[in-house]
Amino acid sequence: MKFVKGQTESLYTNHTKSQELFARALKVVPCGIYGHLGPAEGCMIPVSAYPLFSDRAKGSHIWDVDGNEYIDLMCAYGPCSLGYNDDDVDAAALAQLKRANCTTLAGDVMVETAEYMVNTIPSADWAFFAKNGGDATTFAMMIARNYTHRKKIVMVKGWYHGVAPWTQKIGYGGIIEEDVCNNLVVEWNKPEQFEALVKKYPGQIAAFISTPYYHPTFVDNELPAPGYWQKIREICDKNGIVLIIDDVRCSFRLDVGGSDKYFGFEADLQCYCKAIANGYNVSMITGKNKFKGAAEGISYTGSYWLSSMPIAAALATVKKMKEVDYAGTIKKNGLAITEGWKKVAKDHGFDLKVTGEPAMWYARLANDFPSTILHQEWTAEMVKRGVFVTSHHNNFAPFAISQEDIQYCWDAADEAYKVLAERHPDANFIK
Numbered sequence: 001m002k003f004v005k006g007q008t009e010s011l012y013t014n015h016t017k018s019q020e021l022f023a024r025a026l027k028v029v030p031c032g033i034y035g036h037l038g039p040a041e042g043c044m045i046p047v048s049a050y051p052l053f054s055d056r057a058k059g060s061h062i063w064d065v066d067g068n069e070y071i072d073l074m075c076a077y078g079p080c081s082l083g084y085n086d087d088d089v090d091a092a093a094l095a096q097l098k099r100a101n102c103t104t105l106a107g108d109v110m111v112e113t114a115e116y117m118v119n120t121i122p123s124a125d126w127a128f129f130a131k132n133g134g135d136a137t138t139f140a141m142m143i144a145r146n147y148t149h150r151k152k153i154v155m156v157k158g159w160y161h162g163v164a165p166w167t168q169k170i171g172y173g174g175i176i177e178e179d180v181c182n183n184l185v186v187e188w189n190k191p192e193q194f195e196a197l198v199k200k201y202p203g204q205i206a207a208f209i210s211t212p213y214y215h216p217t218f219v220d221n222e223l224p225a226p227g228y229w230q231k232i233r234e235i236c237d238k239n240g241i242v243l244i245i246d247d248v249r250c251s252f253r254l255d256v257g258g259s260d261k262y263f264g265f266e267a268d269l270q271c272y273c274k275a276i277a278n279g280y281n282v283s284m285i286t287g288k289n290k291f292k293g294a295a296e297g298i299s300y301t302g303s304y305w306l307s308s309m310p311i312a313a314a315l316a317t318v319k320k321m322k323e324v325d326y327a328g329t330i331k332k333n334g335l336a337i338t339e340g341w342k343k344v345a346k347d348h349g350f351d352l353k354v355t356g357e358p359a360m361w362y363a364r365l366a367n368d369f370p371s372t373i374l375h376q377e378w379t380a381e382m383v384k385r386g387v388f389v390t391s392h393h394n395n396f397a398p399f400a401i402s403q404e405d406i407q408y409c410w411d412a413a414d415e416a417y418k419v420l421a422e423r424h425p426d427a428n429f430i431k
């Protein structure tokens with residue numbers, strides 16, 4: 001890719017094949033493309049700036065069906081951890097595929113991988129494999145209920161723990177009151193609200209479930225206040241409540257030993273998915289020994305959950321993450337990209353606010369707060385210049401990104417802010 005100032009925009013605005021495919025998809029697939037990869041839930045605004053279908057991917061780059069090439073700062077919304085088509089992970093996965101994948105007997109690689117995970121993650125005494133993050137969070141909720149014989153689950157406002165009915169909200173399509181009537185909600189970083197609920201519902205709360213730090217969509221992300229997790233741990237211990245960490249999005253990105261380790265505490269149950277196998281379809285839940293019996297007492301499985309190829313990919317991915325200091329590298333890459341962006345934003349009078357962990361930063365322009373319009377326009381200008389970002393969700397720092405590509409991201413940002421400043425001469429510019 002070569003950044004050519006003033007010329008690049010026109011290179012990335014042809015989405016003819018994407019649009020043709022989307023028109024066909026709309027006839028035979030609900031929503032055309034459903035969920036977070038689709039234009040509606042993916043909040044690709046304006047849709048005209050975004051490609052919709054990919055052709056191929058390698059490292060930190062994706063190519064759409066019209067032949068446009070992008071530096072991908074969304075990493076498939078998380079699963080692409082080491083880089084698309086990582087040769088080492090693919091070799092391990094393909095070697096396993098040649099031996100066996102989905103068979104009548106469990107694959108031996110499951111045992112080796114569970115042992116490896118237990119030795120890597122301090123709070124893990126056992127590991128259980130499934131497919132998606134929602135399988136893991138739902139299993140954790142069921143284990144907590146089976147262990148405590150209680151019903152209520154405490155969640156943090158703005159939660160996303162997948163799409164199983166118990167994680168949704170009343171008023172959402174297909175959801176009935178009974179699905180969600182045992183959910184209680186507290187605000188992030190407010191352990192006193194959790195304490196109040198424990199008093200209000202004595203002996204009734206099965207679990208506290210939360211992401212390790214606050215990373216919902218559309219809002220600034222927040223790290224745990226000093227002592228926050230220790231306080232939550234203490235309340236859970238005192239009241240027999242199971243502490244579940246939904247590490248589906250962060251896992252391995254902050255610390256290969258789990259995000260509880262990163263923030264200095266131990267979860268009872270921890271859920272992993274996105275980064276674990278560099279895009280191969282497997283998720284995992286780990287837990288402490290005392291919950292193993294409760295896990296064993298639950299009927300929970302799926303046709304493909306013990307498929308060996310994705311599990312072999314997970315083993316290869318996590319082994320490589322340790323060897324290459326994955327978490328340290330993506331933190332450095334995320335900082336480099338966002339510090340550069342903040343500087344060029346300021347040069348054009350824009351105040352770019354970056355929150356959350358550098359490995360998965362959340363960014364917005366503060367100039368028109370609480371509106372997000374300027375930032376949406378900026379992300380669209382970036383996509384038009386070959387840098388794939390979205391405006392409402394945290395981004396993911398790529399591991400396999402070159403210094404040249406980081407420079408490209410800065411140059412594209414510089415030009416995108418310039419376009420924005422010219423288009424909005426009345427914006428609330430900073431001096």
Ligand SMILES: Cc1ncc(COP(=O)(O)O)c(C=O)c1O
Nearest residue numbers: 132133134160161162246248249
């Ligand atoms: C924090 C969190 N939990 C759970 C999930 C659900 O994972 P999946 O979509 O793999 O079921 C996600 C997915 O984005 C997530 O970010």
